[in-house]
Amino acid sequence: MSAKKRRDAREEEVRGRSPLQDAFHRLLKHRAGTLGGIFIILLILVALFVDTTIPAAIFGGEVRPLIAPKHFAEVSFFERDLPPGTPGYPLGTDYLGRDILSRTLYGTRISLSIAVVAALVSLVIGLTYGIISGFAPTRVDNAMMRFVDFLYGFPLIIFVILLQAYFKAVSRRGATGLVGVLVNIDRALGGMFFLFVALGVLNWIGMARLARAQTLSVKQKEYIESARALGAGNLRIVFRHVLPNILGPCIVSETLAIPGYISTEAFLSFIGLGVTPPTPSWGLMISETYAAIRTYPWESLIPGTALALTTLAFNFLGDGLRDAFDPRLRGT
Amino acid sequence: MLDTPQGGGYKPAARMIQYIIRRLLWAIPVLLAIMVVTFFLARAIPGGPFDFAGEKQLPESIRKNLERKYGLDRPVYEQLGKWIWDGIRFDFGPSYASRSQTVNDILKRTFPISFQLGFLALLFALLIGIPLGTIAAVKQNSPIDYGATFLAILGVSMPTMMIGPLLMWVFAITLGWLPTARWGTDYTQLYLGFFPNIFSAKFWLHAILPAVTLGLAYSASIARLTRASLLQVIREDYIKTAYAKGLPARRTIIVHGLRNSLIPVATVLGPMFAGIVTGSLVVEQIFGIAGMGKYFVTAITNRDYPMIMGSVLVYSVLLVAANIVVDVSYAWLDPRIRYD
Numbered sequence: 001m002s003a004k005k006r007r008d009a010r011e012e013e014v015r016g017r018s019p020l021q022d023a024f025h026r027l028l029k030h031r032a033g034t035l036g037g038i039f040i041i042l043l044i045l046v047a048l049f050v051d052t053t054i055p056a057a058i059f060g061g062e063v064r065p066l067i068a069p070k071h072f073a074e075v076s077f078f079e080r081d082l083p084p085g086t087p088g089y090p091l092g093t094d095y096l097g098r099d100i101l102s103r104t105l106y107g108t109r110i111s112l113s114i115a116v117v118a119a120l121v122s123l124v125i126g127l128t129y130g131i132i133s134g135f136a137p138t139r140v141d142n143a144m145m146r147f148v149d150f151l152y153g154f155p156l157i158i159f160v161i162l163l164q165a166y167f168k169a170v171s172r173r174g175a176t177g178l179v180g181v182l183v184n185i186d187r188a189l190g191g192m193f194f195l196f197v198a199l200g201v202l203n204w205i206g207m208a209r210l211a212r213a214q215t216l217s218v219k220q221k222e223y224i225e226s227a228r229a230l231g232a233g234n235l236r237i238v239f240r241h242v243l244p245n246i247l248g249p250c251i252v253s254e255t256l257a258i259p260g261y262i263s264t265e266a267f268l269s270f271i272g273l274g275v276t277p278p279t280p281s282w283g284l285m286i287s288e289t290y291a292a293i294r295t296y297p298w299e300s301l302i303p304g305t306a307l308a309l310t311t312l313a314f315n316f317l318g319d320g321l322r323d324a325f326d327p328r329l330r331g332t
Numbered sequence: 333m334l335d336t337p338q339g340g341g342y343k344p345a346a347r348m349i350q351y352i353i354r355r356l357l358w359a360i361p362v363l364l365a366i367m368v369v370t371f372f373l374a375r376a377i378p379g380g381p382f383d384f385a386g387e388k389q390l391p392e393s394i395r396k397n398l399e400r401k402y403g404l405d406r407p408v409y410e411q412l413g414k415w416i417w418d419g420i421r422f423d424f425g426p427s428y429a430s431r432s433q434t435v436n437d438i439l440k441r442t443f444p445i446s447f448q449l450g451f452l453a454l455l456f457a458l459l460i461g462i463p464l465g466t467i468a469a470v471k472q473n474s475p476i477d478y479g480a481t482f483l484a485i486l487g488v489s490m491p492t493m494m495i496g497p498l499l500m501w502v503f504a505i506t507l508g509w510l511p512t513a514r515w516g517t518d519y520t521q522l523y524l525g526f527f528p529n530i531f532s533a534k535f536w537l538h539a540i541l542p543a544v545t546l547g548l549a550y551s552a553s554i555a556r557l558t559r560a561s562l563l564q565v566i567r568e569d570y571i572k573t574a575y576a577k578g579l580p581a582r583r584t585i586i587v588h589g590l591r592n593s594l595i596p597v598a599t600v601l602g603p604m605f606a607g608i609v610t611g612s613l614v615v616e617q618i619f620g621i622a623g624m625g626k627y628f629v630t631a632i633t634n635r636d637y638p639m640i641m642g643s644v645l646v647y648s649v650l651l652v653a654a655n656i657v658v659d660v661s662y663a664w665l666d667p668r669i670r671y672d
Contacts, residue, residue: 032485154362155651157610158644162373165632169378263491270493270614271629283493290497290618294512297501304494312489319485 023248026324033320039313047108070099081296094289094299103280104306110281111262111310113192114199118261119254121200122207127250129204130211131238134219145212151205160198160264164273167194171276190279195268199261210253214246221245248325256318259311266307282307348660355656366648367419367641371412374632374640380404381428381635402428415637419645424638429631435642438627443646444526445515446623449615450608452539453547457604460551462590462597465558469593470585472563480555487552492611496545496618503541511538513620542619546611550604554597562593591665598662605654609647 027033076097084092084100091101133144171183171194186193218224219242227237266283268274275281277288282303289299382390382398390398399405403414418424424435468480504512515538528535565571566589574584613625624643631639 150362150365154366155606155609155648157606158647159369159373161629162370162377162632162640162644166373166377173378259489266491266493267610267614271617272633273629286493286497287617290493293497293501294505297497297505300497301494301501304491304497308490308494311491312486315485315489 023321023324027320030320030323032316033323036313036316036318036320039309040317043108043112043310043313046105047112050105050109070102081292081299083296084298084302091302092296092298094285095292095296098278100285100299100302103285104282104303106280107282107285107303107306108310110190110192110275110279111265111307113189114195114261114265115258115314117196118199118203118265119258121196122203122257123250123254125200125204126207127211127243127246129208130213131215131242131246133208134212134215135234135238141212145209148205148208156202156205157264160202161268161271161273163198163201164194164268167198168273168276187276191274191276192279195265195274198268199264202264203257203261206257207250207254211246211250214249215242218242218245252318252322252325255314255321258314258318262307262311262314348663351663352656352660355659359652359656362652363419363645363648364416366644367416368412370641370644371415374635374637375408377632377635379635381637383635415641418638419641422645424642427631427636427639429634429636429639435638438639439624439642439646442622442624442627444528445621446612446616446625447526448528448539449515449542449546449621449623450612452543453550453608453611454605456543456547457550457554460547461554462558462594464551465555465560466562466585466590468555468559469562469566477559481559484552484555484559487548488556490549492545492549492614493618495548496542496615499541499545500618510541512541514538515542515619515621515623542615542621545618546608546615549611550607553600553604557597557600558590558593561596562589565589565593568592595662595666598658598665601661602655602658605658606651609651 027037076093079086079089079093079097080095081093081097084090086092089099089101091099091104094100094103129144129148133141136144167186168191170179171186171191182193224237224241227241232240265274265281266286269281269283270287272287275284277284285303286300286307289296293300380395380399381402381404382395396405403411406414422436427433427435427438430438464480464484468477468484471477500512503510530536562585566585571584571588574588575581579588612623613629615621616623616625617629624646627639628643628647630636631643
């Protein structure tokens, strides 16, 4: 039986895999990376189904929530600051009597949306900018990179703070026209829309640099030359040949940037410039409760643990992906 | 473009000074642009500084009067001009929120404390990170290495706002070893208005928790980087040469290995500095430290324009200067990098 297994393995080896499959197999061998990946998949499931209810028909009784026992904004005035383990509140309640378990579970939605959207925004802007810069004539390329250098010297986080203050104030006051539409979107998302914008603005620069450098190195390759000789246009070359070849490193670097996005969101929410209460961002939960740590430590330590575990999982996954896509970098 | 030492007339020191001057000149338009952007962003935020007195809305006429007094009724270009002139002279006049104090007074009182916090955090990060990374690299694949690597990735993943309450809960509340909050010294106890009395136990007792909270994540990432780059450097031929000619291991690692492996570490110090600035906002709030961060955030909510301007400018000068220092030290660590 084990001989057969070994033969299968050998056949698998011979059959040959695409670079992507190869990378995936290497990722599976990276224990911490796999663990991080599994944890993130669990988080995604929680985020997707946190407010799904089990129809009454299945259990015959009442309509029951599938994951989070309560809604994140459900206030219970007579059950404030209960410790973990209280019947009905496995992780206790906060200063408004809201179920901490439910709020923490709902919080996955905020952190993961930020992670995914901020990563996509910065990936799309950065890739576009970087590839255009890499393909543009030298003079345009120089100008574009000068602009990036200029922004790089800018204390962008300060501007994101000011920008968020502006967005928040506009959002509170209401607006008309296009801004009004954006404000409504932002309200519907509990204050997350403007965070996406702010984080995207903050983080595309590094990606633009990486994408340009990668484009420049790929541009020299023979297969680009042969594609050009066969009459392929710039667009075709970019989408068929350049993009697939530079995507790997860009995605790896973006995954490694995700913990930064998550903690920036938590930071902005902590100083009151992130999501709108009662949206249960972990940063907001900590900022509302850290002052009471002497008496009710669990109220800030539980969302803190969730934040730390999520960041840890993305760090593990990022490490694993990097090793998988570029085995030469293993252990760096 | 690529100078070689044989290129004739090559003077590293002169080039370095030239480079520093060029970078300083380049910082001027950056700072001006920052002032302009800050001006328009701060003004764009709806609501003015004198809309409320406490909870009460101020009558229209009083608000108008106050705005006239502080020149807020002047044309925009005039205000912008005054704003930039204030920035150049570094004199921002009275704070709108607490009119008995000037912005400079507030900055003079709070900046040294924030600076001490940031400096100690950075020091902690380097003093823990570099040795930890070095030991891990030297003992690669040993239990020490695994332990250090695990600690490092754990440290990198712990957000400041998690570490702060956790450390406070363990060391200040449960064990009662350290004070929970406040900075151990204030403006009146500083030498030359800036330096703390480093022989005072009170200063250190109060400094430990906030500085560790702020520096922990960075010590972890420095440890990771040091380990990774030292591992690459150790395999270089010149390290083998050093061993071969009989140099002791310790000297080889520290003199030949570590200096070269610090190059990637130097590159992340710039962004790390920005992280320490934002982290200090959180740490100051958690530990109730009367630093600049608190004033910056409340200045934004109060639309206290001079205070916003003052603190943005202080942060910007700090970050721009840090970037220059990092780039210069980068080139100093790696002589192959030319200053152009």
